[in-house]
Amino acid sequence: MTLSNWTDHFEVLPRLTSMRVVISGPEAIKAGLLTAAPRYEPQPSTRLSFRLADAHALGGFRLSSPSWDLAESVPTLRTALSETGGNSLCELIAETVEFTTRDGAALSYCRPSIKVIGPWPNTDQHAA
Numbered sequence: 001m002t003l004s005n006w007t008d009h010f011e012v013l014p015r016l017t018s019m020r021v022v023i024s025g026p027e028a029i030k031a032g033l034l035t036a037a038p039r040y041e042p043q044p045s046t047r048l049s050f051r052l053a054d055a056h057a058l059g060g061f062r063l064s065s066p067s068w069d070l071a072e073s074v075p076t077l078r079t080a081l082s083e084t085g086g087n088s089l090c091e092l093i094a095e096t097v098e099f100t101t102r103d104g105a106a107l108s109y110c111r112p113s114i115k116v117i118g119p120w121p122n123t124d125q126h127a128a
Helices: 053-058 068-083
Strands: 003-005 018-023 029-034 043-052 060-065 088-100 106-119
Touching: 018 053, 018 106, 029 068, 043 053, 043 068, 043 088, 068 088, 068 106
Parallel strands: none
Antiparallel strands: 003 060, 018 043, 018 088, 029 043, 043 060, 088 106
């Protein structure tokens, strides 16, 4: 999983499968479908804006994902973010999923998910 900051000058390559991030509310998540080439299904497009909880001063970052699981979780995630009443401390999780196709090919992909922990306690900081 590669995370880019808003000005696209920095990327974060996490060493762990999860990291704590600060999300500024339900409006920080954009979700929709990308139009597909002929004979292909549309693909989800989910964009999340956030700041790193442990490096808040680095500024805002973005995660773009075509994951159906993440796209389907957006309504629940927006509700949980709105319930914190402002900036939310969240866990951004990147689970590696491995499987074998019917043809015997081994494949893997990254399935991102987001867990809302609660309100961001640093009220003097400005979140993304």
